[in-house]
Each structure stands twice: as C-alpha cells, then as structure tokens.
Amino acid sequence: MTTELATPGEESAATSTILTIADAGEALRSGTTTSVELTTAMLEKATALNPALGAYVEITSDLALEQAAAADAAFAAGSDAGPLQGIPLAIKDIIKVAGVPTTANSRILDPAWGGDADAPVVARLRAAGSVFIGKSTTSEFALGMPDADKGFPVPHNPWDVTRTPAGSSSGTGVATAAGLAFGGLGTDTGGSVRGPATVNGHSGLKVTFGRVPKAGVVPLGYSLDSIGPMARSAYDCALLLQVMAGYDAADPNAADVPVPSYTAGLDGSVDGIKIGLPIPYFFDHDQLDPEVRDGVLSAVQALVGLGATSTEMELAHADKAQHANALILVGEAYAYHRNNMVERWTTYGKYTRPGLVRGMFYTAADYVQANRFRVLWCEQVAKALETYDVLITPSAPTTAQVAADMNPSQRLLQPSYTGQWNLSGLPAICIPTGFSSEGLPLSMQIIGKPFAEATVLKIADAYQRITDHHLQVPPVDALITTAA
Amino acid sequence: MHSIEEEFGNQLDLALESNGLTPLPEDRAALLKAFSTGREQAALVFSVAEARYEEPDLIFSASLS
Numbered sequence: 400m401t402t403e404l405a406t407p408g409e410e411s412a413a414t415s416t417i418l419t420i421a422d423a424g425e426a427l428r429s430g431t432t433t434s435v436e437l438t439t440a441m442l443e444k445a446t447a448l449n450p451a452l453g454a455y456v457e458i459t460s461d462l463a464l465e466q467a468a469a470a471d472a473a474f475a476a477g478s479d480a481g482p483l484q485g486i487p488l489a490i491k492d493i494i495k496v497a498g499v500p501t502t503a504n505s506r507i508l509d510p511a512w513g514g515d516a517d518a519p520v521v522a523r524l525r526a527a528g529s530v531f532i533g534k535s536t537t538s539e540f541a542l543g544m545p546d547a548d549k550g551f552p553v554p555h556n557p558w559d560v561t562r563t564p565a566g567s568s569s570g571t572g573v574a575t576a577a578g579l580a581f582g583g584l585g586t587d588t589g590g591s592v593r594g595p596a597t598v599n600g601h602s603g604l605k606v607t608f609g610r611v612p613k614a615g616v617v618p619l620g621y622s623l624d625s626i627g628p629m630a631r632s633a634y635d636c637a638l639l640l641q642v643m644a645g646y647d648a649a650d651p652n653a654a655d656v657p658v659p660s661y662t663a664g665l666d667g668s669v670d671g672i673k674i675g676l677p678i679p680y681f682f683d684h685d686q687l688d689p690e691v692r693d694g695v696l697s698a699v700q701a702l703v704g705l706g707a708t709s710t711e712m713e714l715a716h717a718d719k720a721q722h723a724n725a726l727i728l729v730g731e732a733y734a735y736h737r738n739n740m741v742e743r744w745t746t747y748g749k750y751t752r753p754g755l756v757r758g759m760f761y762t763a764a765d766y767v768q769a770n771r772f773r774v775l776w777c778e779q780v781a782k783a784l785e786t787y788d789v790l791i792t793p794s795a796p797t798t799a800q801v802a803a804d805m806n807p808s809q810r811l812l813q814p815s816y817t818g819q820w821n822l823s824g825l826p827a828i829c830i831p832t833g834f835s836s837e838g839l840p841l842s843m844q845i846i847g848k849p850f851a852e853a854t855v856l857k858i859a860d861a862y863q864r865i866t867d868h869h870l871q872v873p874p875v876d877a878l879i880t881t882a883a
Numbered sequence: 884m885h886s887i888e889e890e891f892g893n894q895l896d897l898a899l900e901s902n903g904l905t906p907l908p909e910d911r912a913a914l915l916k917a918f919s920t921g922r923e924q925a926a927l928v929f930s931v932a933e934a935r936y937e938e939p940d941l942i943f944s945a946s947l948s
Binding site for chain 2: 759
C-alpha cells in the first residue's frame with residue numbers, strides 16, 4: 400500500500416508513489432524509474448525542505464547523483480548488487496563517509512575526523528550500490544539537544560514542526576518520515592535510533608551490541624554504542640541490516656557471529672511466538688500516556704490474533720536500569736571529551752556542556768556499581784527470555800513533546816524505556832502503532848534475544864503486513880510553500 | 884551552617900576546579916541540576932540490594948569475564 404508523495408516542482412508519476420526501499424527496488428528493476436530520477440526528486444525535496452525541517456547538515460548532491468548514475472549503469476549492464484542498489488539513504492553525521500566532512504553537529508570536531516576512508520558500515524552500503532543523499536543532523540556528539548547558536552540546522556518533527564523529532568539520530572528520522580531519504584543510518588546508545596523512529600512515525604532498529612561494526616563512528620559510550628538501520632518498514636530495516644551486519648576487525652567490539660538471512664522469515668507468520676509484557680514500570684507508570692499504552696496493547700492483540708501468545712510478567716529494577724545506562728553512557732562520554740572540555744568549554748553547545756560534565760560528577764565507585772548492576776540486569780532479562788521469544792513495551796511514555804517545553808535536566812529523571820536494552824546489549828525495534836488524538840505517531844518496542852534480529856524483524860513485519868501506520872506521510876507540502 | 888543548596892554549590896565548585904573546568908556563569912544553574920541529578924541517579928543504582936558488593940564479588944567478576 401502506498402500514499403501519494405508530493406514533490407516540489409513538476410511531480411513525476413514514477414517517483415510520486417514510491418515510499419519504501421522495497422517499492423523503489425521493484426520500480427528500478429521494472430524500469431518504471433531510474434536511480435537518477437529517484438535521487439534527483441529526493442535531492443530537490445531535501446533542498447526545498449531543509450530550511451523548515453533541518454534534516455541534513457550537508458546534502459551531498461554531486462556524490463548522490465554520481466552514485467545514482469553508477470547504479471543505473473550497473474542495472475543496464477545486467478549487474479545487480481542487491482536490494483540497496485540505487486537507493487537514496489541518509490547517513491548520520493557522526494559516521495564517516497569518504498570525501499565528506501563529519502561534524503557531529505559540533506564546532507569541536509575537526510571535519511577531517513576519521514581520515515579519508517568510509518566507516519566499514521558505510522563501505523558496505525557503498526559496495527551495495529546505495530546512494531548517499533547527505534549527512535543527517537544529530538544532537539551535538541549524539542548527546543543533548545539542538546542548539547541553534549552553533550549554526551547547524553535544527554531538526555524539526557515533520558508531523559508538527561513545534562515538536563521534537565527526538566535524537567540523537569534526528570536527521571535520519573526526519574528524512575525517512577518526510578520522504579527525504581528511503582531510510583539510512585542512525586546510532587543508538589540509550590535510544591537514539593528508536594526515539595526518532597518513535598516520534599517521526601517509522602521503524603528503527605537498535606541491533607545487538609557488536610552486530611554492526613562501529614569503527615569510523617564518533618563514540619559516545621564505548622560499551623553501549625550501536626549503529627542501526629532506520630526506514631519506514633521493518634522489511635526495509637531488514638534489507639539495510641543484511642548489508643550492514645557482520646564482523647570487521649577494525650572494531651574490537653565487533654562480534655564474529657554468522658549473519659543470518661533477515662528477510663527469509665518475513666512471511667507474516669507469528670504462530671507460536673511467545674510475547675512477554677513486563678507490566679511494572681513499562682505499562683503502569685503514572686507518566687505513561689494512556690493513548691501510548693492502549694496503542695501497544697492493541698498491537699499486541701493484533702499479534703495474538705495472528706497466532707502469538709502474550710503473558711504479563713515482571714522485570715525488577717527496570718527504572719534503575721535506565722539510570723545505570725545513563726551513568727555508564729555519560730561516564731564513558733566524559734572520558735572521551737574531558738580534555739576538550741577543559742580547553743574549549745565554550746565551543747561546546749550550551750545543552751551539551753552540562754550533559755557531558757555530568758560524567759565528571761559520577762565517581763569511580765558509581766561506575767563500578769552501575770556495571771555490577773548491569774550484570775544483574777542482564778541475568779534477569781536473559782532468564783525472562785528463556786520463557787519468552789520477545790518482550791514488548793511502549794517505545795516511550797509520551798508522544799513527541801513540544802520542543803520549547805523540553806528541559807534537558809528534567810528529562811533524566813523521567814521514565815524512559817530504551818536505555819534498559821542498551822545496558823543489556825539486546826536487539827530492539829520500534830515501529831508505529833497508530834496516531835494519537837493530536838495526530839502524533841504512537842509506537843511500540845519489540846525486544847529480542849542476543850543476535851535474534853531476525854525474530855524481532857519477523858514480528859514487526861507481520862504487524863506491518865496488517866496495518867499501514869508506517870506508510871503514512873506527514874503533510875510536508877505546506878512547509879515547501881512556506882520555505883520557498 | 885550551610886544549607887543543602889549551598890553545600891551542593893560548594894561541592895560543584897570544588898569538582899569543577901579540581902578538574903580544570905571553567906564554565907560560564909550562565910551554565911551554573913544547568914550544572915547544579917546536572918550535579919544533583921547525577922547524585923540522585925547514582926543513589927538509585929546503589930539502592931539495588933542484590934547488586935551491592937558481597938564477598939566474593941560474583942557480579943562484578945562476571946562483568947570482567
């Protein structure tokens with residue numbers, strides 16, 4: 400099912416109804432369109448909408464068109480590198496792309512950071528024939544909130560530009576939702592792929608720690624960082640992950656674990672899948688929006704209707720897991736930034752400074768205790784996953800908040816449902832479950848066993864075969880008129 | 884006798900100075916909040932009885948393996 404996608408200027412019938420990577424792949428191979436046509440339309444739209452949406456730090460038009468032409472030439476010569484050939488993607492601007500500056504949305508980072516080579520994950524996408532529309536906006540160093548004072552584009556939620564697009568993979572999230580890329584790369588250390596997917600109304604997968612090599616990525620928390628695919632559908636995330644995943648010696652944390660087929664099991668069936676619903680904290684918190692909760696429970700019922708079973712259960716100390724993750728994350732981040740913070744304090748953004756320096760306020764004993772707790776948490780979750788195939792929770796307690804009302808310090812003590820799974824290194828996907836009474840995306844999170852991305856994707860895909868929430872496109876046409 | 888707020892402020896100043904950090908006056912409110920929030924988060928993690936140190940330290944030993 401597709402929804403008409405408006406593009407600036409003359410609308411191409413060929414490109415206007417293509418929403419997903421899978422759709423685009425079909426159109427490219429049937430000759431309905433070309434990668435140059437798709438890419439040109441997307442570049443025009445990205446350029447027209449960037450003043451209003453702030454999805455990109457840099458739109459790499461020349462590179463994108465060169466890659467698109469190469470993809471078309473390859474198709475014409477009978478060469479097909481796979482589903483990502485000719486597909487326009489966004490790359491989060493803390494990930495190195497050869498020949499393109501990496502800024503991490505900061506005046507601290509030397510744009511030549513990372514040298515001349517692609518990050519391994521980018522090299523894999525390039526070899527698969529994909530097209531890089533641009534480097535997408537991020538919170539400074541993947542932490543904190545956008546700061547307009549630093550001169551970088553400020554990303555906005557395309558469903559309501561007064562609302563946060565979440566972070567830190569904001570730009571890829573906005574681009575995917577608004578049709579300025581078919582998907583792309585984000586990173587997730589405490590929720591930074593899943594948060595933007597949640598509030599922008601599409602799919603985002605945090606992978607098992609070590610599943611995708613993270614060399615060539617500016618680090619935030621060494622023991623927590625992961626790179627994840629973001630796209631409209633779980634199926635598209637599977638197509639992306641198939642290329643991204645696998646061992647690379649450049650990353651000492653990369654897991655030397657075989658990469659299965661992520662699409663073979665996407666047949667709409669969830670017969671016999673056992674779902675655990677951890678009720679305390681995730682479903683009964685007084686700050687959980689009832690519409691969010693009801694959206695998840697309806698989705699679970701839909702999965703039960705397809706043959707899954709669901710059981711209420713408990714995970715003790717889920718709230719403490721959120722704080723242990725935050726403590727480890729910021730401690731590790733401060734260790735990376737410490738010298739720059741001493742020498743170049745004011746070059747950091749005003750929201751990033753207190754966020755990072757919190758790592759200095761934790762003691763060595765705090766860090767040890769957080770890691771001690773981490774093992775306890777991992778053991779508890781592993782035990783639960785002996786009984787259940789997956790756990791399902793809300794992705795976030797609320798829909799997208801009004802950006803002007805957000806308080807970075809206040810946020811830290813509010814409930815959060817994503818960091819627990821970084822702490823345990825497990826795969827977790829967030830997908831849309833509908834829309835709130837205010838027209839904002841609702842979302843659920845599916846958490847799986849280590850390296851069981853295929854199961855998580857299977858369940859998400861099965862739900863998306865009977866719903867179309869992930870295919871809804873925000874009304875960005877009016878923004879084009881405003882920005883022009 | 885110092886109030887809790889004054890005490891936090893003194894501890895914040897000592898921490899910043901001993902780490903060579905020179906924030907702006909406009910950062911102070913956010914730093915105080917970050918400091919107090921950080922202590923609160925650490926206290927919550929330490930509150931988990933099953934995760935506290937006991938001889939032998941099986942939990943932390945597991946994390947090192």
